[in-house]
Amino acid sequence: MEYCASTNHDERPPGTVIDMLVLHYTGMESANDAIKRLCDPQAKVSAHYLVHKDGRIIQLVGEERRAWHAGVAFWRGYTDINSRSIGVEIVNSGHEFGLKPFPEKQMASLETLVLDILKRHPIPKRNVVGHSDVAPRRKTDPGELFDWFRLYKCGIGIWPKNGMAKSMNDQQAGILLRDFGYEIDDLGKTLEAFQRRFRPIEINGKLDSETVQLLSGLQK
Numbered sequence: 001m002e003y004c005a006s007t008n009h010d011e012r013p014p015g016t017v018i019d020m021l022v023l024h025y026t027g028m029e030s031a032n033d034a035i036k037r038l039c040d041p042q043a044k045v046s047a048h049y050l051v052h053k054d055g056r057i058i059q060l061v062g063e064e065r066r067a068w069h070a071g072v073a074f075w076r077g078y079t080d081i082n083s084r085s086i087g088v089e090i091v092n093s094g095h096e097f098g099l100k101p102f103p104e105k106q107m108a109s110l111e112t113l114v115l116d117i118l119k120r121h122p123i124p125k126r127n128v129v130g131h132s133d134v135a136p137r138r139k140t141d142p143g144e145l146f147d148w149f150r151l152y153k154c155g156i157g158i159w160p161k162n163g164m165a166k167s168m169n170d171q172q173a174g175i176l177l178r179d180f181g182y183e184i185d186d187l188g189k190t191l192e193a194f195q196r197r198f199r200p201i202e203i204n205g206k207l208d209s210e211t212v213q214l215l216s217g218l219q220k
Contacts, residue, residue, distance in 0.1 A: 002058045006039040008046035009065040012083050018063070018121040020085035021114065022070055024131045025141040026050070027094030034091060035060075044068060047087035055109035063120070073134035074183035075127070081134055086117055090142055099143050107147060114156050126181060128157040136193035137186050144200035160198060163216030166209070173207055176215045 012018075024047065026034035031052055037043045038050065038060055046067045050058045061067040069087030073079065090110060092100060102110075114128070130146070131139040152159040168176075173191070174184045182190045188205035195203045198214050 002056060004035060004039060004058050004060055006046040006060040006067075007041050008038070008044055009061045009067050012064070012066045016083050018084060018086060019123050020075065020081060020127045020129065021117060021121075021123050022081065022085050022087050022129055022131060022134060023110075023142050023146070024069060024087065024089045025092035025094045025099075025143055025146070026089050027092070027096055027141060029093060029097050031091045034089065038089065047089040049087075049113060050089045050091065051106055051110050051113065052091050053103050053106050055105035057109060057113055063117075070131070070134055072138065073131075075129060075134045076181040086121070086123075088113065090146075092142070095140055095143065099145055101145050102142075102147065107150060111151065111154050111156065114151070115154070118156070125156075125158045129181070130193075130197060132193045132196055133182065136183065136189045140196065144196045144203060148197050158218075160214045160217030163213040163218070165212050165216035168207065168212050168215065170207070173212075173215055176219055180218055 028034045035050065038046050046061050047069045048061045048063055048067050050060060063086060066082050067087045068082060070081035070085060073081040075081060090102065092102060131141045148157060149159060151157050170187055174187055177190055177194065178184050184190050191211065192203050192205040195211060199210060
């Protein structure tokens with residue numbers, strides 16, 4: 001573990017339980033650019049950890065402090081996501097600069113880090129999320145090339161069971177998405193976030209048959 005102290009943090013509200021983990025990509029041209037921004041007082045953004053492509057981990061903010069990574073967000077009825085979460089930035093140039101696959105060393109190191117975090121905090125599996133999950137109208141990270149299923153196989157997060165539903169309307173889909181945790185003010189954007197995580201091969205924001213099956217499987 002390396003350390004690079006960011007000044008961009010503050011106190012968590014008294015009595016706050018850390019029960020969420022939010023994964024991001026850095027979305028910048030280089031890791032150095034990302035670290036500079038996460039440590040720049042003018043930027044007013046930060047995260048607890050950053051994971052390099054080669055697997056090195058940098059801690060920027062102590063877990064006991066509130067890092068500023070989620071912004072305007074929503075999950076399971078809560079909007080102050082920063083107060084209750086750990087934020088992890090994963091070095092990747094992202095959509096703006098060319099989304100790339102996440103290297104093996106980076107994913108293996110991330111797995112180790114996340115499993116360690118989960119030992120220290122009571123974070124339910126459904127509360128391990130991406131930035132696009134908690135801010136579907138604004139964010140697309142960590143993106144469709146991020147291997148959520150790999151994390152699930154090692155005990156991190158959840159994955160839908162085989163659903164049996166053949167069709168559903170917007171209201172039924174909205175209920176299932178909200179029950180899981182999503183904001184549904186814009187159903188199309190929320191469906192895109194859901195697909196980006198669970199059906200990344202096609203992100204169309206539509207209730208096609210495969211998306212319906214995944215949604216009904218998520219209910220299980």
